[in-house]
Amino acid sequence: MIAKRALKTLEYNKIIDQVAKLCTSSIGKAQIEQLIPETDFEKVVELLEEMDEGLSILRVKGNVPMGGIFDVRPHAKRAQIGGMLSSTELMEIASTIRASRILRNFIEDIQEEDDIEIPHFIERKEQMPVLTALQHEINDCIDDNGTVMDSASSALRSIRQSLRSEEAKVRAKLESLTRGANAAKMLSDSIVTIRNERFVIPVKQEYRGHYGGIVHDQSSSGQTLFIEPEAIVQLNNEIQRLKVKEQVEIEKILLDLSLKVQEVSHEIFVVVHLLGEIDVILAKAKYGQVNKCTKPKMNQDGYIRLVRARHPLISRDEAVPNTIEFGRDITAIVITGPNTGGKTVTLKTVGLCTLMAQAGLPIPALDGSELAVFEQLFADIGDEQSIEQSLSTFSSHMVNIVDILSKFDASSLVLFDELGAGTDPQEGAALAISILDEAVGRGARVMATTHYPELKAYGYNRPGVVNASVEFDVETLSPTYRLLIGVPGRSNAFEISKRLGLNESIINQAKSFTGSDRHEVESMIASLEESRRRSEREAEEAHALLEEAKALHSELESKIKAYDEKKESLEKKAKEKARKIVDDAKVEAEKVIYELRKMRENASHIVKEHELIDAKKRLDNVSPIENPVLKKQAQIRERAQVLQVGDEVKVLSYGQKGTLIEKVADQEWIVQIGILKMKLDESDLEYVKPEKQKQTVTMANVKNRNSHVKLELDLRGERYEDAILKTEKYIDDALLANYHRVSIIHGKGTGALRQGIQQFLKGNKRVKSYRYGEAGEGGFGVTVVELK
Structure with missing residues (x-):
């Protein structure tokens, strides 16, 4: 299990917060907030495959219908113990069931129509219970606003009809009072209103006795009384009686529906859980889509290869991508160099990408990246000085390192930031070397950063360890944040001082104090950096040429394939047409021969000359050589021998029409096909006779008629x-x-x-x-x- 301290140190919770915002339901959000990295290899691979399926669906469909989902588990739980659900709660249950039905249909459509593999989504679809009958029963009784409809039962419809009728009588009676002869004098306003669920009229204080009845309320000034006149008291009583009856009937309907929910409460729990899981998978996929992330390949060998990886919490416009590889022959990287160069960011990038992958999240790196599944991940990063515990920066780090050294093993990833800092440089460097030897000796994968120059040589005399640094641009006096593996960091103090204007004699005197060994090391590092830059430039040029060659090869392959397919298609059509012509000729010839035999056998019939001529002509017409279709093709080929600039032609190899622009050789033409100009052989061109303008009735007339x-x-x-x-x-x-x-x-x-x-x-x-x-x-x- 991954240590909570490492999750906090690497700010894993901030990644989770970003993913949670992409959930469409509170169910998915709650599940995301509980998401922690897995340590089982098979489980991690499964999580990443699910996420990749979600990415494929979003890429093909653009979105997934996940609206109308509520966390109805508390409702189902209350129904399970016999409670009566409110109309709003029942509406939420129906909405959630409907959302599950829409999602099932959506997955089935992808399964039938689209050429993408989504086995994990299909598995969840098949596990999802079908509760459509309950949804329809609720929707037949409760509308989208959570109101019980008249159609819920015949009794409720009858009660509400009576209620509306009584209310209409009361309003009519009161409106007649407001239109009476003295109404303008006795009433504050000619309106009918409601107080305490009873219809009343606003009467001036001095005329309260005129109408009699019951006073239900008064205005803030006390000058207006809201009176229920005696004439409508009985009618209002009847309305209240019907309202009570209505409420009893509504409760009866709600209780009946709650019992039906109780019967399938377990299935509702399953539906909600599966919808939450799908929401989580899609939220991970959306995160990958928004942040241009990819799915890494996973291994159990401790091998890490991040291709142009970015820190996931730094804006893509600001983050500098780096390629980091270690874990096989090289099991430890020691990054040296000055502050603010990006050493800690590099450390956190490796740690966060590992945690994200083990939680089934895509990582901000290019395709081809590979990560290992670690059983434990430890990180000692940042200044954790504690005033309360009276610990210095060095002591605080050392407490954490002691804890790490007591727990890690060969299946762990260990990240040390500023190892040995905060104490005497000589002692700190010695401690850093000793701690690194212990970590590397136990077989763990280690990344460490340090200021100490003593560790620059660490990677050269330790097997499985490599030095690295973060590039610094002396010209601009700023770090580039590019990681240089194999090159230890330089202080650059002399170069920076010179750029800032320090007298060169002072710099030369300072150099004399550093000793020849230091000069040799700095020269070696400078040479390594120059070699590194030259190698990278050459690699980039080679890569660009390779990509260009690949693109050209792919284009040629596609053209050859298209040519072969076109050739095969034309040959097939030609053979089919020739076969049909020959078959038709055979049939017609047999028919003519049959008729001539009949004439010969009929002794009484004299074969006239014109009948023989007609039969011969029919035989000539069915001959493949004399066939009208072949004659027409021969005529077109004959005409095609005399081509002129501006003629419209058909390019036989492409099946496209074009226009002759220029004759460049005896048998070669420049042909304009759309926006392309191509040099083609005359044998590949077929003359196309210009068509006359046709006066046809367009479909626009029909469209206008029906528009x-x-x-x-x-x-x-x-x-x-x-x-x-x-x-x-x-x-x-x-x-x-x-x-x-x-x-x-x-x-x-x-x-x-x-x-x-x-x-x-x-x-x-x-x-x-x-x-x-x-x-x-x-x-x-x-x-x-x-x-x-």
């Missing part, structure tokens, strides 16, 4: 009979306009118009099928019709 037909018909507010007539005419118009799918908007309301329209569609022979609209199409307020 007034819309893709939807709005019937809201229409009476039933008028709506049916308009629907019938609209379907006729849509068929004439060649529409295959249209939408009929009837609204939700009581559902009477919707049922009538769908009953009409069911019996219409021109209707292939119909369904309710999806969430983005209007839901149950729209019927989508497929036409034959």
Whole structure:
């Protein structure tokens, strides 16, 4: 298991926060926040394969339908113990089930239509329970706003009809009072309002006795009383009675639906868990898409190869990519050089990329990168000085290093930053060398940074260890942040001082104090750096030439393949046409011979001269040599021998038409094909006779005739009979306009118009099928019709 201290030190939580923001549901976000790197090789490979499938889906489809998902596990749990769910909770359950159905259909479509392998998504789709029946039962009773509909039960419909009728009576009675002769004088305002769920009118204080009844409220000034007149008290009582009855019926409906949820509560838990897992996989894929990340190859050998890797928490525009490779012959890298050069960033890049890969996340590096699955990862990075524990920087680091040395083994990745810093340089360097020897000796993969010049020679006399440094540009006096493996760091103090204007005599005197050994080491490092730069330039040039050669080779291969396919196709067509001509000739010849035999056998029939001539002519026409089709082709070839500039020709090898621009040789022409100009042999060209302009009736006339037909018909507010007539005419118009799918908007309301329209569609022979609209199409307020 990866140490929590390493996760915190490398800021792994910041990566997780970025991925969590890409989740579409609270379920996925909660799972992402609990995501920790795996240490089992098979599990890591599986996580990365799932993520790669998500990337493939996003690349092909652009997006995945994951809307309408709620964490309904608390609802299912309460239903499981016999609780009654609210209409909103039931609506969320139906929405989540519907989201799972849409996702299943989406995966099935990819499985059937698209040429991508998604076995892990298919496995989850097959594990996902089908709860469509429960969704429909809830949707039949509760609308998208969480309101129990009249259609939920016949009793509820009857109660609400009575309730609306009573409310209408009360309003009519009160409105008659507000329009009375003295109403303007006695009422503060001629309106009907509601207080304490009872209809009232605003009466001035001095006229409260005129209407009698019950006072339910008064204005802040006390000048207006909201009175329920005595004449409507009984009517209001009836309304309250119906409301209580309505609430009882609603609770009965909700309890019945809650019991149905209880029956499938376990399946709901499974659906929510699988939706969360898919959301997590897609969030990882989206992170890779947004940050231009790739899936690394994984191994169990401790081998790390990062190709142009970037620190994932640094902007792509600012981060300098580096290629880092070690773990086989070389098991440790020691990076030396001054501060602010990027040593710590390099260290964190390797650590974070390893953690991300083991958590199934893509890494910010190019294709071809490879990482190892480590059972443990330790990091001692940054200044962790503790005032509370009275520990210095050196002591704080040493406490952490002691803990690391007591736990790591050969299957560990260990990262040391500024190893041995914070104490006497000579002692610190000696400790750093000893600690590195211990870590390398146990077989761990190690990366360390240090200031100490003594460690510059460490990689030269230790097997399996290599020196590295971060490049510094003396001209600009700034680091380039490029990692140079195999080259130890230089102090550059003399060069920097010279660039900043320090007197050269002072610099020369300083150099005399450093000793000949130091001069030789610095010269060696400078030579290594120059060799490195020259090798990189040559490698880049060679790579560019190789890529150019590959592109040219690929282009030639594709052209040769296209030519062979075209040649084979033409030969096949020619053979087929020749075979057909010969077969037709045989049939016609046999027919003529049969007729001549009949004439000969019929002794009473005298064969006239013109009949013989006619038969001979028929035989000549069916001869392949004299066949009209072949004659026409021969005539075209004959005409093609006399080509002129400006003639339209067909290029036989490409099957494309072009125009003759210029004759460059005896049998060669420059031909314009679209935007391309090509030099072609005359034998590859076939003359094309210019076509006369044809006066044809374009389809635009038909389109204009039907352009007034819309893709939807709005019937809201229409009476039933008028709506049916308009629907019938609209379907006729849509068929004439060649529409295959249209939408009929009837609204939700009581559902009477919707049922009538769908009953009409069911019996219409021109209707292939119909369904309710999806969430983005209007839901149950729209019927989508497929036409034959």
